Structure formats: structure tokens, C-alpha cells
Amino acid sequence: MSDALRVAYSPCPNDTFVFDAWAHGRVPGAPAVDVTFADIDITNGMAERGEFDVLKVSYAVLPWVLDEYTLLPCGGALGRGCGPLVLTREAGTDLTGRTVAVPGERSTAYLLFRLWTADVVPEGVGEVVVMPFHEIMPAVRDGKVDAGLVIHEARFTYQNYGLHALADMGEHWESTTGLPIPLGAIIAKRSLGEATLKLLAESIRTSVRAAWDDPDASRPYVLEHAQEMDPAVADQHIGLYVNEFTHNLGEDGYAAVRGLLTRAAAEGLVPPLAPDALSFA
Numbered sequence: 001m002s003d004a005l006r007v008a009y010s011p012c013p014n015d016t017f018v019f020d021a022w023a024h025g026r027v028p029g030a031p032a033v034d035v036t037f038a039d040i041d042i043t044n045g046m047a048e049r050g051e052f053d054v055l056k057v058s059y060a061v062l063p064w065v066l067d068e069y070t071l072l073p074c075g076g077a078l079g080r081g082c083g084p085l086v087l088t089r090e091a092g093t094d095l096t097g098r099t100v101a102v103p104g105e106r107s108t109a110y111l112l113f114r115l116w117t118a119d120v121v122p123e124g125v126g127e128v129v130v131m132p133f134h135e136i137m138p139a140v141r142d143g144k145v146d147a148g149l150v151i152h153e154a155r156f157t158y159q160n161y162g163l164h165a166l167a168d169m170g171e172h173w174e175s176t177t178g179l180p181i182p183l184g185a186i187i188a189k190r191s192l193g194e195a196t197l198k199l200l201a202e203s204i205r206t207s208v209r210a211a212w213d214d215p216d217a218s219r220p221y222v223l224e225h226a227q228e229m230d231p232a233v234a235d236q237h238i239g240l241y242v243n244e245f246t247h248n249l250g251e252d253g254y255a256a257v258r259g260l261l262t263r264a265a266a267e268g269l270v271p272p273l274a275p276d277a278l279s280f281a
């Protein structure tokens with residue numbers, strides 16, 4: 001498979017659902033792919049090192065990688081009602097000066113968290129500890145940290161740990177901007193050339209449509225990689241994160257990405273974007 005494109009995305013149900021048809025050769029005319037699975041904090045680092053042709057990354061990492069990569073206008077995760085949550089053991093905990101676990105400082109979740117704390121915790125939280133997202137809820141439950149910022153299917157399972165949702169970062173973002181929540185992006189190397197990049201975008205869109213048209217076809221791939229996730233939770237996950245923005249970012253999608261990165265740059269969290277940095281190809 002030396003001539004195949006090297007692609008990396010997460011084992012999460014939304015990614016395997018979206019890419020199933022393409023990864024299994026069911027998209028006519030699509031480039032062959034050699035897929036590597038890695039959680040998004042890992043793929044963010046891969047992108048910064050320029051290691052793959054196509055990657056699923058956090059929107060938060062774009063300011064560091066857009067010289068080498070272009071943002072594809074499809075395949076990613078934006079939406080409404082799907083933001084990261086801040087969880088605590090006790091309802092209504094004041095986070096001023098408290099220790100908070102986060103899944104990465106170059107994650108979209110972290111940017112949304114920092115924008116929320118700037119509004120809601122004016123004196124600031126205390127120490128921020130980075131840990132793998134699957135360790136965060138146990139750490140909050142066991143008192144190792146005061147609060148945790150969680151993503152993915154934790155939205156559906158945090159009650160199992162006896163935890164409380166202190167705040168919804170997406171709710172704060174939507175209420176202050178009116179825009180959808182930008183979470184994960186698909187990027188591809190600019191060096192692939194305009195024709196290949198356009199083919200990539202069309203291949204992803206075709207793969208998304210195929211998954212919608214026949215959800216059962218993707219089910220084995222989704223459940224194989226869902227890491228012991230309950231099938232019903234996998235379905236909820238797909239329902240939440242795969243939507244019209246996955247098929248096409250569109251005007252609202254681009255406005256959301258630009259809005260997030262502009263606000264984050266104003267807070268000194270990311271480098272500022274060049275005016276045309278998000279233009280496709």
C-alpha cells in the first residue's frame with residue numbers, strides 16, 4: 001500500500017461511521033488509504049510533525065499546522081448541544097483556584113473551557129492537569145482533581161461515576177455566539193495538490209452519504225473500534241457528532257471555526273490566523 005494515502009483518525013464511532021465506506025473501498029474513484037487509529041491528542045501531535053497525509057485533529061491545533069495542511073470542508077465534527085462538560089463531585093462547586101483535569105491543552109475543549117472560565121471564573125482556576133480523557137472521570141470521582149473537562153461519550157456516562165455536570169462549554173459557546181460548536185477537523189497536506197484535495201473532499205462526502213443511506217453497513221467497523229462501548233451509546237455518539245456540518249461545513253461552520261480561533265487568539269491561547277488561512281486548497 002505504498003501508494004496509498006496515510007490517514008489517521010480516532011477509533012470513536014463518529015469517525016469510523018464517517019470513513020467506513022472510504023476505508024473499505026466502497027467509494028468509487030476514491031484514493032486508496034492506509035488507516036492508522038489514534039486518539040485526537042495523538043493526531044494533533046502527528047499534524048504538528050507533518051507525519052500523515054490526512055488527519056482528524058482538534059480545530060484548536062489549526063493555527064500551528066495550516067502552513068502545511070489545508071482544512072477540508074467536510075468530514076469533521078461541529079454541532080449543537082454537543083460541547084465538552086465540566087464535571088465535579090459536588091453540584092455547584094466554585095472552581096476558583098481549583099485543580100482541573102483536561103484532555104489536552106491544544107484541544108478545542110480546552111479553548112472552549114478557557115473562554116468559559118474567562119467569563120465565569122474571573123479569578124481563574126488553579127492548576128490545570130493534562131491526562132488521557134478516559135482517566136478524567138475516575139480522577140474526579142476519586143478526588144485526585146477537583147473537576148474534569150470531558151469529551152466524547154462521557155456526555156452519556158458521567159452519571160455512572162456519581163458526578164455532576166457543573167457547566168456545558170458548548171451551551172456557553174452557543175449562547176454567547178449563536179454559532180455551532182467546532183470540535184474536530186479533517187486536514188490534508190497542501191502538497192497533495194488541488195485536484196487530489198478536491199477528490200478527497202468528494203470522497204469523504206460520498207462516504208458520509210453512504211453511511212447515512214445504510215447505517216448497518218458501517219456497524220461492524222464502528223463496534224470493532226468502539227472500545228467496549230455499549231452499542232446504544234455508540235449510536236448516540238454518532239447521532240450527536242455526525243450531521244449536516246460533517247457533510248459540508250458551510251457558512252455557519254466556517255464562521256464557527258473562525259470565531260473560535262479569533263476569540264482564542266485574542267485571549268493569547270493560539271497564534272492569530274492569516275486572513276485566508278481557512279480557505280480550502
